[in-house]
Amino acid sequence: MKNIFVLALALLLGLYSHAQTVYTGKVTDNSNNSLPGATIVAINTPTNGVMTDNEGNFSITLDTSKKVTISFIGYQSKTVSLRDTPTIIRLTRDDVALEEVVVSSASREIQKRSEVPGSIATITAQSIAETKALGIDQLVNQVPGVYMSTSRAASNEQHFMAVRSPISTKSLFLYLEDGLQIRPTSVFNHNALLEMNDISYGRIEVLKGPASSIYGSESIGGSFNFITKNPTEKLSGSIGFQTNDIGLSRYEGEVSDQVNDKLGFYLGGHFVKRKDGPISHSDYEKFATTLKTVYDASPTTKWTTVFDIIKYRSDMSGSLSEDDYTSGNYESDQTFTERDATAFRMRSTLDKFWNDRNKTSFNFIYRNNRMDQLPSYRVRQSRTDGVLTGTGSGEINSNQFSSYVGLIQHKLDFDFANSSLILGGTADYSPQEYVAETIDVIVDTATGQNIEYSINSGDYILNYEAGIFNYAGFIQYEVSPLEQLKITAALRYDSFEYDYDNMVEDIVDTEDSVDDYSNLTPKLGLNYNFDKNKGIYLNYSQGFTPPQVSTLYRSGDELQGIKPSQYHNYEIGGYYTIPAKLKLDVAVYLLDGKNTLITLRDEEDNFYSTNAGETQSYGIEYGITYIPIEGLSLTHNGSYAKHRYIDFYEDGIDYSDTDRETAPNLLGTTLITYRNTLQNGVGYSLTAEHELVGAYNTSFEGQVENEDGSTSTATYDGHSIFNLRATVNFKGFEIWGHALNILDELYAARASYNSYSSQNSYTIGNPRAFHLGLRYNF
Numbered sequence: 001m002k003n004i005f006v007l008a009l010a011l012l013l014g015l016y017s018h019a020q021t022v023y024t025g026k027v028t029d030n031s032n033n034s035l036p037g038a039t040i041v042a043i044n045t046p047t048n049g050v051m052t053d054n055e056g057n058f059s060i061t062l063d064t065s066k067k068v069t070i071s072f073i074g075y076q077s078k079t080v081s082l083r084d085t086p087t088i089i090r091l092t093r094d095d096v097a098l099e100e101v102v103v104s105s106a107s108r109e110i111q112k113r114s115e116v117p118g119s120i121a122t123i124t125a126q127s128i129a130e131t132k133a134l135g136i137d138q139l140v141n142q143v144p145g146v147y148m149s150t151s152r153a154a155s156n157e158q159h160f161m162a163v164r165s166p167i168s169t170k171s172l173f174l175y176l177e178d179g180l181q182i183r184p185t186s187v188f189n190h191n192a193l194l195e196m197n198d199i200s201y202g203r204i205e206v207l208k209g210p211a212s213s214i215y216g217s218e219s220i221g222g223s224f225n226f227i228t229k230n231p232t233e234k235l236s237g238s239i240g241f242q243t244n245d246i247g248l249s250r251y252e253g254e255v256s257d258q259v260n261d262k263l264g265f266y267l268g269g270h271f272v273k274r275k276d277g278p279i280s281h282s283d284y285e286k287f288a289t290t291l292k293t294v295y296d297a298s299p300t301t302k303w304t305t306v307f308d309i310i311k312y313r314s315d316m317s318g319s320l321s322e323d324d325y326t327s328g329n330y331e332s333d334q335t336f337t338e339r340d341a342t343a344f345r346m347r348s349t350l351d352k353f354w355n356d357r358n359k360t361s362f363n364f365i366y367r368n369n370r371m372d373q374l375p376s377y378r379v380r381q382s383r384t385d386g387v388l389t390g391t392g393s394g395e396i397n398s399n400q401f402s403s404y405v406g407l408i409q410h411k412l413d414f415d416f417a418n419s420s421l422i423l424g425g426t427a428d429y430s431p432q433e434y435v436a437e438t439i440d441v442i443v444d445t446a447t448g449q450n451i452e453y454s455i456n457s458g459d460y461i462l463n464y465e466a467g468i469f470n471y472a473g474f475i476q477y478e479v480s481p482l483e484q485l486k487i488t489a490a491l492r493y494d495s496f497e498y499d500y501d502n503m504v505e506d507i508v509d510t511e512d513s514v515d516d517y518s519n520l521t522p523k524l525g526l527n528y529n530f531d532k533n534k535g536i537y538l539n540y541s542q543g544f545t546p547p548q549v550s551t552l553y554r555s556g557d558e559l560q561g562i563k564p565s566q567y568h569n570y571e572i573g574g575y576y577t578i579p580a581k582l583k584l585d586v587a588v589y590l591l592d593g594k595n596t597l598i599t600l601r602d603e604e605d606n607f608y609s610t611n612a613g614e615t616q617s618y619g620i621e622y623g624i625t626y627i628p629i630e631g632l633s634l635t636h637n638g639s640y641a642k643h644r645y646i647d648f649y650e651d652g653i654d655y656s657d658t659d660r661e662t663a664p665n666l667l668g669t670t671l672i673t674y675r676n677t678l679q680n681g682v683g684y685s686l687t688a689e690h691e692l693v694g695a696y697n698t699s700f701e702g703q704v705e706n707e708d709g710s711t712s713t714a715t716y717d718g719h720s721i722f723n724l725r726a727t728v729n730f731k732g733f734e735i736w737g738h739a740l741n742i743l744d745e746l747y748a749a750r751a752s753y754n755s756y757s758s759q760n761s762y763t764i765g766n767p768r769a770f771h772l773g774l775r776y777n778f
Contacts, residue, residue: 117525231264666694
């Protein structure tokens with residue numbers, strides 16, 4: 001009997017062993033690019049699953065059924081039957097995937113889009129690779145309600161921004177790299193985007209509305225989080241070249257590898273220059289490089305370090321007068337104005353996982369920046385009875401700062417109601433030096449060009465040192481009392497101290513001073529997801545921004561009364577998707593501002609700053625993507641908004657209840673994209689794009705005389721631009737071409753009213769241009 005039992009057991013084990021089979025394969029996209037980290041799960045045994053390696057390969061042991069489900073974020077899941085020979089499984093990109101994982105600009109922690117109570121958009125690595133953008137604007141302008149206005153014909157990456165606000169250079173937006181600020185608060189962060197290396201981006205996230213509860217001030221209109229690429233498992237990289245017919249050329253390269261089982265690195269950089277463009281005096285050069293290392297000291301400890309070096313120099317062609325703009329005279333009045341910037345950043349982060357519920361991040365940042373300017377916007381030509389005298393004035397300035405930043409953040413997960421707590425604190429000490437001296441300008445009265453200048457050494461407009469100290473503490477709690485409901489509450493306290501030291505005693509009304517600002521910023525939001533394909537969110541958040549240091553002290557004591565700006569944001573939004581077919585995002589918002597800081601011109605055409613009493617912006621933002629057939633996607637992102645002065649008096653005149661200047665009601669981007677891969681492995685994509693900017697007032701005060709003798713507010717009519725893009729890739733090679741502004745429409749990246757000349761000034765947009773690029777990926 002015993003022998004019979006042993007024999008039966010042996011037969012059963014043999015049958016069981018025979019039923020188990022090892023299957024192998026590879027997961028790729030439709031362009032044959034491997035998908036590392038894709039999940040393969042047995043259809044009959046959900047607990048039996050594996051992930052693909054860095055080359056997209058996998059091996060799985062199955063029992064009776066050969067069927068598995070393959071899934072990967074951003075791609076349509078697929079169920080297939082594996083074969084005895086290695087199986088290649090191609091996944092199709094899902095442009096309407098809702099369950100995107102984001103490194104949230106709301107918490108610095110990984111979470112799903114459907115858990116963020118705010119309007120957040122993600123520009124994925126796939127989108128970045130496919131767009132082949134010449135600049136950041138071509139990427140972020142695909143986000144509903146975002147308008148980054150720049151001109152590759154004249155501005156050279158210098159830009160204006162509008163998100164829930166008028167088009168301006170105001171510090172209403174926070175620019176982040178890996179969740180940490182590019183520049184310190186109150187040191188004019190508008191220029192931060194010049195100090196970034198766009199080839200190093202692996203992902204971009206845009207959170208619209210105030211995010212002050214975690215990140216602090218200046219995140220009023222929105223936060224832009226540029227996330228750097230991580231090291232690859234095996235040696236990889238690329239080398240490329242781009243050029244166009246408006247004088248630009250660009251060289252770029254990157255390399256990445258996992259050196260050993262603990263250390264990996266990424267190194268990427270580019271050099272771009274432009275010479276003899278369509279606008280005179282518009283040459284520029286930029287060198288940017290990024291080194292990132294990731295060291296896995298142990299299974300629970302990761303050390304990440306990022307170094308950025310940026311060297312940038314650009315002519316400043318300035319804006320065109322209305323006469324020159326409409327007549328096609330693009331000879332700039334400037335011949336010597338320029339901006340020269342050098343930036344170095346180092347960020348070191350130690351992530352410690354104490355257990356599966358506790359994680360602490362320790363961050364240290366060092367910044368060292370210098371920007372020298374001979375700014376075109378400060379040059380003034382002298383006139384007598386409207387006639388040029390041959391002289392003018394201006395300034396030359398230099399702004400230098402260094403920063404020492406420490407930030408610690410701890411995340412604790414609880415068993416109760418899927419809740420979590422984030423606690424953190426930060427301290428940023430950024431000593432700054434600023435020197436501005438007057439210059440005398442010689443003007444050619446025949447051409448109107450500023451041809452020479454001389455520095456009035458010692459004739460200071462500003463000469464100061466300022467120690468800028470910002471410390472803050474923040475807390476955020478998330479709880480899900482119901483499976484479909486998540487509630488988020490956050491609170492942050494900020495304190496700022498400007499220790500101003502005037503270095504020249506005879507400058508009037510600029511006495512040494514210490515100015516303090518503080519603020520308590522709350523946030524409350526909730527998400528309710530009906531299922532994984534649709535949900536809504538509500539959000540209340542506050543924004544706060546202190547005055548910029550250079551603004552505060554430029555005109556002495558008369559500006560030291562400037563107050564910090566405060567904003568209250570109320571928002572409701574929703575999202576709906578039909579997998580692999582349709583995705584819709586909608587947000588409705590109201591943004592109330594108090595003491596909004598605005599810049600005006602006086603009768604002598606000099607800029608000055610003041611607080612507007614109350615402002616209000618409200619509108620709707622929406623994005624829709626529809627895929628009628630495989631490979632074809634139709635996308636439209638748009639917004640309609642109103643931006644108003646609610647309570648504003650200037651020079652005794654009541655401008656309350658009027659539209660704000662440079663604030664278009666309509667913004668929109670429409671994309672039609674077709675993607676395909678041929679049987680020989682050649683992949684290609686074709687995109688047609690339409691950009692819309694609606695009409696807007698160029699000034700709340702500038703009046704122009706009409707033909708019938710009446711007057712009206714000066715305006716810009718808006719514009720529509722059409723672009724085409726095409727990309728072909730095969731065996732590591734990529735070739736692409738862009739046809740920009742194919743109808744060659746005359747338009748302005750920004751138009752503003754010049755009270756001195758009583759007409760509009762224009763920063764000209766890009767003329768029709770053809771751009772070509774080549775890259776080899778290894």
